[in-house]
Amino acid sequence: MKITWYFFAKMRVKQMKLLKVHGSGNDFYMLDAQTLERQLTETEIRQLAVNICDRKNGLLDGADGLLWVDRADHVGPIGRMRVINADGSEASMCGNGLRCVARYLAQQNQTQSFAVQTMEADLPVAKMPNLAPDVATYQAHIAPVSFKAADLKMHVNHEAETLVDQAIDELDSDLKFTAVAVPNPHLIAFVDQATLESDQLGELGRYLNDGQNPIFPDGVNVSFVRVLGKNEIFVRTFERGVGYTDACGTAMSASSLVSVLLHADQVTNNTEITVKNPGGMVKTKVHHQVAGGEDYIDLIGNATFVRTVELSLADALEHQFENTVVVETGEQTAYEAFVQSLTK
Numbered sequence: 001m002k003i004t005w006y007f008f009a010k011m012r013v014k015q016m017k018l019l020k021v022h023g024s025g026n027d028f029y030m031l032d033a034q035t036l037e038r039q040l041t042e043t044e045i046r047q048l049a050v051n052i053c054d055r056k057n058g059l060l061d062g063a064d065g066l067l068w069v070d071r072a073d074h075v076g077p078i079g080r081m082r083v084i085n086a087d088g089s090e091a092s093m094c095g096n097g098l099r100c101v102a103r104y105l106a107q108q109n110q111t112q113s114f115a116v117q118t119m120e121a122d123l124p125v126a127k128m129p130n131l132a133p134d135v136a137t138y139q140a141h142i143a144p145v146s147f148k149a150a151d152l153k154m155h156v157n158h159e160a161e162t163l164v165d166q167a168i169d170e171l172d173s174d175l176k177f178t179a180v181a182v183p184n185p186h187l188i189a190f191v192d193q194a195t196l197e198s199d200q201l202g203e204l205g206r207y208l209n210d211g212q213n214p215i216f217p218d219g220v221n222v223s224f225v226r227v228l229g230k231n232e233i234f235v236r237t238f239e240r241g242v243g244y245t246d247a248c249g250t251a252m253s254a255s256s257l258v259s260v261l262l263h264a265d266q267v268t269n270n271t272e273i274t275v276k277n278p279g280g281m282v283k284t285k286v287h288h289q290v291a292g293g294e295d296y297i298d299l300i301g302n303a304t305f306v307r308t309v310e311l312s313l314a315d316a317l318e319h320q321f322e323n324t325v326v327v328e329t330g331e332q333t334a335y336e337a338f339v340q341s342l343t344k
């Protein structure tokens, strides 16, 4: 009798359904807030992210963050995306995540081109031709763009207004940096292969995200970039609120823009750029001051749905992950075949 009661009790509790997704290996749990049995407080949303994303003790293999999908709060966009990093901090934007949210909303609403509300802007997204067989592919519009220190919450070189291809006096580094917000903050340096592969990126990332440093008190995403050839770059990123990730969509977009500005002989404005990263590859197209307009970047890449994970909201908030129902989609195999094809 006890067993029957247990399963009846389990059935009665509405299960929370999470979707494990990734863009170029940058992985997230996605949650449609409208499917929840109740509203969550801000504290609960952050606690949920920290609990399920933990790589060691989290939900299955953890994640880089939580994509919180909700109804838009004004006319125009068909949904809203919030981005909570693995450490519980909220970011204004997530390029890889926006492609995955775009796919989810496209399928929910039977449409292929629309806008998604984000913290600072309603951003156009669109379904695109697959990058490879069974690799669902979407485009996200990355904006607004700013080089202003105030928008980056950056304090360098005696309160300089901008930082473009310059050393940072307050840093013990001979690298030259460019800082740009898209709108989350990015610090970018062009390096050689040996530096790209070293942990110099991690040393910088850990210091600039320690919450104590005077340069980026709110932290910053740090990327090392190498120009591989004509309209082809490699970007490796240490993300604010996460650490090393396989890819960072806003970082790859920002790095594409800075490559157009500083390496125009190799990387061209208004032209498709191949951006390779530890998790695979995306395409970008930089729109820099076209007809005097605002800068923006098109980010095109996979939006892979790996598995669904069902568990009770109460268990997830209490860091209890024994009772989960996991269903694989099978898409990861196609994505891995795509990544394999890049090395051929």
Ligand SMILES: N[C@H](CCC[C@H](N)C(=O)O)C(=O)O
Pocket: 026, 083, 085, 090, 091, 092, 093, 094, 095, 096, 097, 184, 185, 221, 239, 240, 241, 242, 247, 248, 249, 250, 251
């Ligand atoms: N860690 C970032 C947010 C996630 C961005 C990244 N995953 C992307 O694809 O753009 C920040 O705190 O600004």
